[in-house]
Amino acid sequence: MHHTSTARNELDHERGYVAGLYQRLDELRDEKRGQLAEVRRSLSAGSHQNRSERDAFATMYEDRLAQLNAVDDRLVFGRLDLDDGDERYIGRIGLSTEDLQQLMVDWRAPEAGTFYQATAFERMGVRRRRHLILSRRNVLAIEDDVLDAALLTEDESLQGEGALLAALNSKRTGQMSDIVGTIQAEQDRVIRAPLQGVVVVQGGPGTGKTAVALHRAAYLLYTHRERLKSAGVLLVGPTNAFMKYIERVLPSLGETGVVMASIGSLMPGITAIQEPTEEAAEIKGRLDMVEVLKRALANRQRVPDQDKRLNVEGTILTLSPRQVRKARDRARSTGKPHNEARVTFVKILLRELTEQLTEQLEESSGAGNTADRSYLAEDVRSSRDVRIALNLAWMPLTPEKFIAELLTKPGILAAAAPGFSDAEVGHLTRPAGALWTEADVALLDEAAELLGDLDPSAGRDTAARDQERRRDLANAERTLENVNESLADSGVDGVLTAEDLADHNSVTEARLNAAERASVDRTWAFGHIVVDEAQELSPMQWRVLMRRCPLKSFTIVGDIAQTSSAAGSNSWQQALEPFVGERWQLEELTVNYRTPAQIAEAAARMANAAGLVVSAPKAVREGRWAPIVDRVPELIPALLQALPEELSAVEGGLLAVIAPERLLAEVRSALTGVYGRRIGFGAGSMGQDIVVTSPREAKGLEFDGVVVLEPAEMLDPRSIRVGDLYVSMTRPTQRLRLIATGEIPAGIED
Structure with missing residues (x-):
């Protein structure tokens, strides 16, 4: 008492x-x-x-x-x-x-x-x-x-x-909760690691990798506010569904200024879909594509085969291949991007054509004619023939136009990629008007670097540009206070100057904070980048992120065993060596807080039976149920029969039905016919307690119960990757059921 x-x-x-x-x-x-x-x-x-x-x-x-x-x-x-x-x-x-x-x-x-x-x-x-x-x-x-x-x-x-x-x-709600009150010691060690350099956090399913990444972003902004408030922090995740799932965590931790983006939304103005084929995703993700794009762009800087006759106000001028080649070489020697170097190219040829026109008019009017010829330069510039000839030789391009033409015209692509086979060119070629994909975003970003501004001087005089530059430099000086002291620790070669950062972070509107400006500025240089599900990134996507952070200050979170993308990584060394060499440190999370022991062990046995060695973090709790395996003659009737039992078992929690892509439409239709508005997508919501999703969309999410359909189809027979099935089996916090009309992958049943 x-x-x-x-x-x-x-x-x-x-x-x-x-x-x-x-x-x-x-x-x-x-x-x-x-x-x-x-x-x-x-x-x-x-x-x-x-x-x-x-x-x-x-x-x-x-x-x-x-x-x-x-x-x-x-x-x-x-x-x-x-x-x-x-x-x-x-x-x-x-x-x-x-x-x-x-x-x-x-x-x-x-x-x-x-x-x-x-x-x-x-x-x-x-x-x-x-x-x-x-x-x-x-x-x-x-x-x-x-x-x-x-x-x-x-x-x-x-x-x-x-x-x-x-x-x-506790029951899942369709929104990730923070773990600020229950952070464990090994997680806290990672969260409070120094800002400098590249920290890789390897952790199996349920170890709290995502939570650690989010809490680390909040911690760094608090601890290094003066360094990061102007440059900002970027947090990158695999899908829009994942970003929606985690969107409330950082505000709940007292941070509202982090830029959060899926890998497909890093190009402002582009809404990307998943790449339709694994073959295309893998090829587009290769670093070889950098040289392909450079070669394709060089091929757009053309020298004509023969003289061009140009009509300027009734006078015929001649543009020779030699003149075009000379102007092209001088423009290229500036080292400027395509659109900016084009200004040099055009100036040279306009000057030469104007001199040619002047000479012809003086010859025809006699040596004693001293009339004003200053208008001739404008006549040349405004001539339709001249504009067409210069554009054919060196067309101004947007990234969208450049990449679209490259991927829709096999001849252009083959000329730019002589090392690619006919099959590879075929995988990359697509119809005109196709939607942009996540793999395209890296190509568009690379193209934007190669092309530069479409009109570098549009609408701004020299004085205005100089004033803006001075303002940018002043802002960059403030941002970089104390930063260069830590560059040696981070392994960055050389010293980053205010000019370097100002080149990236031009100030726009005073009312916008760093996060708001950065979200619409492709060239923004962040002070730190957090990458979740990082094992899925292709080399070209890593290149995009490295460009976004000149300081090379990264927190990289993932699990190599869960790699399911053909363009993803087989090791952290493979992913990072091209960009930071050996200058990264590995931290491992060893405790599985989410998945009950019986389910975690079944997933690990399946992976091992398929020939993959996976990290098997120790589960902190036993579950009430071992995985349930149903072999059935027909899939949909069996699913409809099993679902009431699963819903009853999770007692009002969130249930996911994870199916291969080919089955999603059929499964959603069948379940909607029975459960109506209770059927949700992505991470679900409070009002939708049954989620129908693919293994890819389920990555990084968690549910009270999971039903996996046709698990054998989630294994990739072309490699030892078991990512899709491994991910699907390790999403539940309570209960797992597998339903199959075909084989059950080895190892699942003990």
Whole structure:
């Protein structure tokens, strides 16, 4: 009875303290709303400089208000009881009273590190670690980790049943939750790793790779805010469904300024679909495509076979192959991209044609004629024949036009890729008007680098460009303070200058923060890039990302065993060596927090039976069910019969039906006919508790239960890759069922 009373008192104490934290949060929100309203009322008055300053203040208040609004759910999650008697509360952001007395420590602060790192063997001054289990603003329960054995006899208020296992057993919602309250020591080590260099985080299914990547992005922005606030952080994932699944995590951790993009959306203005064939994806992903594009572009800088006769206001001029070749060679020697070098090419030939026209007119009018000939240059420039001849020799191009013509005309492609077989050219060739694919994005990005701006000087005079350049340099100088000190640690050769960064990060509108500017600027240089499911990236896609971060500061997260793309990597060495050599370090996550042991072991046996050695992280819990295997004569009737049992087993949780691409339409149609609006796609949602998806779309997601259809079709008979089936089998947190009309892959059944 006394223990129950003490426990209730402890719970009441925590509820009172947490209520005070929320009161302070509400006060800060009201303060920022008031400041924002005041700034908005004064925006239209004063000079341009004053308005710009007020714009900056408005943006600052808006960002802070967005942060305060995003952390409302489970604001605080922990308390440390220290040897010196102090109590330190840990939460999503730091909070202090008006007179700067600390109420709560931001989870990313150095003094919060012991919440994740302290153990009974290495207490780090911590006697007790308390987890606060909240639902919205209400403290539901407390869980205590005792690190000082003396507390076991001193304190009767100890309580709790396991915050981590409670989180693992909670129902999926279709949105990823943060793990800020349950980060484990090996995860925390990766999250708090130094900013410099390339960190590769290898982890099997369920080890929390994605959560670690997201929390690391939040940690780096907090710890290195001055370095990263101008350059920003880019987080790249495999699919749009995956990005939707994780979109709420960073705001809940107090960060709203990260640019999040799927690999197919890295080219502004392009919406990409999945590459239809594995053959095309693999070829487009090769680094050989860089030389193919360079050769194709050189072939567009043409020298005519014979003289061209050009009519300029009734006078016939001659453009010779020698003139075109000479102008082409001089333009190429500038080293500028195609469209910018074209300016040199055109100037040379226009000058020569104008001189030719002048000479002809002077000869025809006699030596004594001194009439003004200054208008002749404009006559040459505006001549239709001249414009056509110059464009045929050196056409201005957009990346879209250049790549579209290359991929729709086999003759052009074959000429640019002499080392490709007829079959490879055939795999790359597609009909005109085809949609852009994810593999095309890397080609478009490379083309944009080779082509440069379509009109480098359009609409801006020299003075305006110089003024903009000075502004860019000033911004870059501020961004690069202290950065060059760490370049040696990161292994970057040479020193990055303000000019280098300003070339990338030209300032657009003062109201836009770094994330907003970066999301629409292909040339933006980020301070750090986080890549999830990185094993799927092709060499050309890695090239795109390396271009986005000149400092080569990366967090790379993935599992080589889950590679399913033909263009993906078989090892981290293979993926990274062309770009950073040996300058990367490997961290491994070894504990599977998501997948029950019986399911994890079945997936590992299947992979091993197929000849692939996979990392098999240790599962932290046994599940209630071993994998269920159904051999059936007809697939759809068997699925409809099995689904009620699966829905009952997950008790209102999220159920995924994962099927090969060829079956998706049929399965969705059959299930929609029975379950209607409950059928969802991608990661699902609160209102759609049955998700029908492909192995690729399921990558990185998790569900309470999973039904895998025709598992043998998910194995690639051409290689030892088992990525699709391995991914599918390791998505569930509770229950797995496999239904097949054909063979069951070896190893699944023990």
